[in-house]
Amino acid sequence: MENLNLLFLTEALLCFMCPCLSKQTPRVSFHKGNPGRHLTHFSSHEVSNTTTLLLSENGDVLYVGARDAVLALDVSHKDVIMLRDKLDWSPSDKDLEQCSMKGKKKADCPNFIRVLQFLNTSHLYACGTFAFSPRCTYINSDTFTMNVKPDEGRGRCPYDPFQRNTAIIVDGELYTGTVADYRGNRPVISRHLSEGRRVDMKLDDTLGWLEDTTFISSSFIPDEEKIFFFFSEVGQEYNFINKFIVSRVSQICLSDVGGQRTLQRRWTTFVKAQLLCQADNELPYNVIQDIDTLPPAEGASADDTLFYGIFTSQWSVNSGRSGVCSFRLRDIKSVFSGNYKVLNRDTLQWSTQVQEKVANPGECGLHNASDNALRFVKENFLADDSVQPAGRNLTMVSTEQYSHLTVQRVKGANNRDYTVLFLLTESGYLHKVVLLQNGAHIIEEVQVFEQPQPVKSLELSKPKGVIYVGTSEGLVRVPVANCSFYWTCAQCVLAQDPFCGWDTVKRACVEASNIQTNLGQDVERGNVEAVCNSVTYTHRARFGPNILPAGQLVSVSLNEVVRLQCPAASQLSEQLWECPNNRLSPDLYLHLGDGSLSFVATPATLGHYLCLSTENGYQQTMAIYHVKQKSSLIAQTPTTYTLRQTHPIPSTQAVARAGLGLQTSVGPKKIEARQRGTEPTLSSMDAHVITTQLKGNFTPWTQEPVQSAQGSCYLKELVVVSVLLVLSLSLSITLLFYFVKQRCRRQTAPQTATPIRDSARRTPMELEAHKMNQFLNKHNGQSLHTEQANGFGCNGVFRGSNGHLPNTPI
Template identity: 70%
Template sequence: ASAGPDTMRSHACRLVRPPPGSPGRPLVHFGSPDVTNTTTLLLSGDGDTLYVGARDSVLALDVSRDDAISLTHRLDWSPSEKDLEQCGLVSFQADCPNFIRVLQFLNSSHLYACGTFAFSPRCSYIVCSTDSTTLMSLKSEEGRGRCPYDPYQRNTAITVDGELYTGTVADYRGNRPVISRHLGEGSRVDLKLDDSLGWLEDPTFIGSTFIPDEEKIYFFFSEVGREYDFIEKFIVSRVSQICTSDVGGQRTLQKRWTTFAKAQLLCQADGELPYNLIQDIDNLPPAEGAAADDTLFYGVFTSQWSVNSGRSAVCSFSLADIRAVFSGNYKVLNRDSLQWSTRVQEKVANPGECGLHNASDNALRFVKENFLADDSVRPAARGLTLVSTEQNYSKVVVQRVQAANLRLYTVLFLLSDSGFLHKTVLLQDGVHIIEEVQVFESPQPTSSLKLSVPKATVYVGTSDGVVKLPTANCSFYWTCAQCVLARDPFCAWDPAGRECVRVSGVQTALRQDVDGGNVEEACLSASLTLRTRSGPGELVSVSLNEVVRLHCPAMSRLSRQLWERPNSRLSADLYLRLEDGGLMFVATPATLGHYLCRSAENGYQQTMAIYLVRQKSSPVAQTPTSFSWFTRRLVPTQTVAEPGPGPRLLSSEGVVPHQADVKQGHAGPTPSTRGNQGTPRQPQRNLSLWTDGEPLLAPRGPCYLKELVVVSVLLVLCFSVLVTLVLYVVRLRVRTRTAPLGGSAGRDTDRRTPVDQEALSGNKVSSRRNGQVVHGAHGRESACNGTLSGSNGHLPNIPI
C-alpha cells in the first residue's frame, strides 16, 4: 500500500505506549559487562542464531526461544598491546580496540568479518559449526578498502556468490572513498572506482542491496552535490549501481568499474525544502507473482536545513523509477571548470548498462565521464510516506503482512535516536502509527535494526546489548474494541476464543478492520461484553482544601477523555481539565465523591478509571453497599475479592463496557439521567468493590463528627444565654409593675404612711406637692421640676 501525496498531512499517531517491562510488549535483553558495541547483526537462514559483531569479539547468540537470548559461543579478536600502543600515538585510546564493522556469510559454513583493529583494518575467515556452538578463526588478512579505519565512519557491505562488495574509505584520513569488490577467484579480479574524476564526493555510506533479476547491486549514500553551485555545500542523497558481471575494461578502466552510475534520491514535498540526508534504507521485495519492478526501497531522511531541524521523513522509491532514471540522459562534466551541465549529447554508450567491459575504448571513455544521471529519482506516488516532528528516526525495516481480509499491508518499524520503536501501517488514506515501544531508556550513539520475518521478531543492536521483541503481541488487546481500534494487520479478534489472536492463514471468522477501525461493525456480532481485564478502581483520601489531581489513562493518542460524576455536572468554575486528560480540583464537601473517566475513540467509549475521593478522617464502612450510577454503564457479572494482604485495586473480572456505550457520539450521562438526577435508574446487579474484605468504592458520605460537636456546644451556649435574657426581662417587668415609678424601694417602702400607699396603689391618683402634679403608676408623665419628698420629709430612695 502506497500513501498519497497528502500522507504527511493526514497520518494518525495512535501510539499506544506500554510501559517498559510490561506484558504488553515483552522485551528480551542480552547484555554483559564485558560485551559492548553490539551493533553489527547477522541472522542465520533459519532464524535461530544471531551473529553479533561487537568490540573485540564475535558472538553467536541462540534466539530460538521466545523468552530468552543465550550466548552459545564467543570468539575473542582484539589487537595486541603493541598495536594499541601505536594506535594511541595517532588517535584516542578509546577508539583503538577492534570494532567489528563487517559480518557476512560467505557460504553455509564460513563467515567473513572485518574490524577497525586499532586503526589498521583486518579481516578474518570464521568457521561456524552447523549447530552454531563453535566459532573458529582460520586466517587474518589486511582489510583496507573493506572496512573503515575509524569506528565512527559508516560503511556498507554485502556478499554475492562468495564475493564481497563494500562501500567505505581506503585511507586513514578518510579522503579516499571506494566502492569495491573483493575475494574474486580466477578471472574475477577485484574492482574499484576510478577516482581520478571524483566519482564520489565525501560520501557517507548507508546500505546496499542486491537485485538478482538484474544482477545489479545498488548502493545508497549521501555526498556533496557538485552539480549545485551554492555558497554552502549542499548534501544530496544518492543511489548508485554496479553490475556483478563487471570485470573491468581491457585497456580503458582496467580493474575499474565500467557499469558505475549514480542518481539523486529526492525526498521532498511540493513547495518545501528537501530532506536531503539519508539515514537508513530497507527494501521490500515484490509480492508473490509480481514483477521485480514492484520492488520498493523505504528510506529515512533528515535535513541539513535549520527550518527542518528535528524533523525526519520516510520516502519510498520504486525499482521501476530507478531503472527509468538510469536509462535516461546523463549530465556532462566540463573538465576545465569542473562544472556539470545538462546539454543533450549523442550517446556513444548507455552508462550503467551491464556488459560494457567488452565495449570499445571510446564507449568506455564516455561512461567514465558521464556517470551522473540528469534526472532525480522521486518518491513513489509522488508524495512523502511519513513526516515526524517529534522523533528523529534513524533506522527502518519493512515487512508486507496479509490481514484477515486477505489484503496485503505494508508495515514499517522505525527506530528513533531517543530509544523508541514505532510500528506503522501504510493505508490508502494515510499512515497509522499503531504503537510505540521504548527499547532503551537513554539515547544510543549507534544502533542497528534487524527483522526476522519467519520468526516474527525484531532485533535491536545497541552499544549496551541486543534487544529482542515480537513484531506483534495481540494478547495486549483484551477486548474486541481494543483489538479492532489498534488496526494492526497482525492481530484480529476471535469471537470463538474471545481473545485477540495473531492472523495466520485463512480465518474468515476473525474480526478486523485495518482501514477504518470501526468497532461497531466489527464487534457487534462478536459481542462486546466479553473477557476483560481488572478495572483500575482507586480510593483517594484527601484533606479539605487540598488540590486533587485525578489521572485518566487514554486508549491512545487518538482518543479523548470524558469525566463524569453521579448526579452532578462538572462545572468549569470548580474543575480544571488538564492537557493529559486528567482532572484537577480543590477538595471541598461539594467535590467529594465518585468520579469516572471514559476514553472515547472512533465512536467507542471505554471506562478507564474509577475514583472515590473522600476525606482522610472519614471512617471506612464495614459492610458493602452498591451504587447504581456506575452499574448503568458497567454490566457486572461477578464480584471478586482477591485474597492476600494489603490494599488492592478493583478486581472486576467480567465487568465490561455496556453495549449502549458503543454507539457513535455517546458521551457522559444519558439524557434521562440528566433530566432526573435525583432518581437514577436501578442497576441490573449490585456492584461492590472490595479491599481486604471492605468495600473499596462503596459510596459513603463524608463524616462531620467534629463539626457536629462544635455546633452542638455553641447551640447550647446560645440557648442558655437566650433563656437568661428572657428570665431577666420577665423579672424586670414584674418588678416594674409592682414598684411605684419614682417611689422609694427597700426599707423606705415601710416608712410610707397609709395615705401615701393608698395613693400609690390607685390607678389614676394625683397629688399636688409643692405646686406640682404627680401621676400614679399608670400615668404617662411626671413633673420632675419640683423636689420630690416623702411624707416624712425625707428624700425617697429612687433607683436609677
C-alpha cells in the same frame, strides 16, 4: 544555476510560511521494563558494542560482531538468549601502542567488527577496524574458529569505528562501500574475493565519482543482476556558498570486469542519481540515515521493489524532524535510462547538454564496448533527473528523529497486504507503524534502551516474528506482535494492528494467520461497531429511570476539593465526564489535562460521575464514582447498584491496564495470569456488569475554602462567626463600664481636693453648710440607704458604705 539557487531560496521562504507539522502520537507507549511488553535482553560485562548483526537462515542463531569478539547466540528459545560460542579477536599490545602513537584515543583502538557476512554454507567472513589497521578473516561456522593469518582489510572495512560502511556478499564475492585510506578521504565502491577469470574492481579515483561520501546500505536485486548502493555526499552540481548534501543511489552490474584498455579494473557500469525526499513547498529532507528493501508481493514484477528510507534535513527549519520516503525500482531504472549531466573539466561546472549517446550509461555488458563508448560512460555517470518518491509524496513525516528502520509486508485477516515499518528513534524507542490509505498510524512505541547509542543496528527475523536491536549496552529482542495486551474486542480492533485479530470463539486477541478465518479485524478504519457488534449508548440510556451505575464509593467532606481520576484507554483517546443529576458547568467543574475532573464538594456536586473514553467514534466506560458526604454515612461500605443496557464495565485489572503504558496499575503477576488465561477477559459485546470498587483511582486533596456559586450555608463558618460576635459584645460591654467609671471619677474629683480633719478650722459659712447637709441626710435616709445597699452611686459609680466615694475623707 542562478535559477536553481533562486528556486531553493523560494522554497526556503515557503517553508517558513507553512504551518508546523503536528506530532504523530503513538497509540500505546511502553517504557523499559513494562510488564505489558515482554522483551528479552542479552548483555555481558565481557561483551560490548554488539552492533553488527547477522541472522542464520532458519532464525535460530544470531551472529554478532562486537568489540574484540564475534559471538554466536542461541535465539531459538522464546524467553532467553544464550551465548553458544565466542571468538576473541583483539589487537596485540604492539598494535594498540601504534594506534596510540597515531594520535587516536585508546577507546577507539580495539577491533570493532564492521563486516559480518555469510561466505558460503560453512564459513563466515568478518572484517574489523583492528586498531586503525583493518583486518579480515574467515570463520568456520561449525567449529567457530578462524584462520591463523588474517587478510588485509583496506577497502573492505573502515579504519575508524565511527565511520559508516556497507558490505554484501553475492556468489562468494564481497561488494563494499567504505573509505580506503587512514584519514577517511577516499570513498570507494569495490569488489573483492573474485575468483577465476574475474578480477577485483573499484572506482576510478581520478574522476571524482564520489565526494565526501557516507555509505548507508546496499541491496542485491537478483532479477536485475545488479547491486544498488545508497549513500549521501556533497552535491558538486549545486553551486552554493555552503556545501549542499544530497542523497544518492548508485548501481553496478555483477558481470562488470572492467574495460580492456580504458577503465581497466574499474567499473564500467557505475552510475548515480539523486534521491529526492521532499514535500510540496518545503525544503527536501536531503540527508539519508538508513534504508531497507521491501521485495515485491507474490506474483508482482521485480520493478515493484520498494526501498524505504529515513531522511533528515541539514537546514535548521527542519531540525529534529525525520521524513520517510519510499522509492520504486521502476522509477530508479527510468532515471538511469535518461539523460546525464556533463562535467566541464576546465570550469568544474556541471551542465545538461543534449548530445548523441554513444552508449547507455549503467547498461550491463559495457566492459566489451569500444574505447570511445567507455570514454563516454566515463564522463557521463551523474543522471540529470532525480528519483521522485513513490506516489510523489512522503510516506510520513515525524517530529521524532529516526536513525534506523526495517520494513515488513504483513497479510491481514482480510487477506490484504499491509506494510509495517519499525523505526528506531535517537531517544531509544522503537516505533511500530502501519501504512494506511489515509496516512501512517503508529500502533505503539517500545523503549529498548535508556541512553542514546552511537552505533545501532536492526535485524528482522520473519520466521520467528522478532526484531533484534544491537546497541553498545547489549542486545534486545522485541516481538513484532503483542496481541495479548488487548483484553477486549474493542481494544483489539482500535489498535489497527495487522498482526492481531479478535477471535470470537476464544474471546481473545490473537495473532492473525492464514489458517484462521473467524478473526475480527479492521486495519484501515478501526470500526469497533462493525467488527464487535457494539452499540454506543446515549446519556439517557446510561442514566435511565431508576438506573444507577455501580462504581467506587467516595466519601468527602463539604468544601473539600475533589479530584476524580480517569484512566486513558490509549494516548489517542479523549476523556469525557458525565453526571446524571447535574450539568458539568465550567463554573463548578475543572477538566484537567490528564483527563481527571476536579470540583468542590457541595450538596449540589454530590452524586454519580461517569468517565468515558472516546476513540475513533467508539465510547467505553473507564471509571464510575459515587461521591457522598462523610457525615451522612453511618457505615462506609460499598454499595451495589443495578445497571441495565449500558456499556460493559471493565474489571479492576482491565481498567488499570487501560492507563498509559500500564506502568503503575498492573503487576507482573496480573499480566502472567492474563496470559495464562486465568484472568477473565471482557468483550465489548458482554451484556452483564461487574460490580467492583476501583481502589486507588481516587485521589482527594484539599486547599483553601472555595465559595460555592449556589450560596449554600456552611456550618463551620456559622460557628466561627458566632464566636467572634460573642467576643465582640463582651469587649464592647467592658469598654462601656470603663468609660462610665472614668466619668464618675471626674465628677467627684473636687471633694478630694482639701481633706477636712478639724471642724474648728471651718469658717462660719462652712459650718452652716455642714449643718444643712446633716439635715438633708436625715430627711433622705431612705435614698441613701438604697445607694449604700447597691454599692453604686451616680451613673452607676461604686461608693463606699458611708455613702462617699472610696478612699475619700469625710
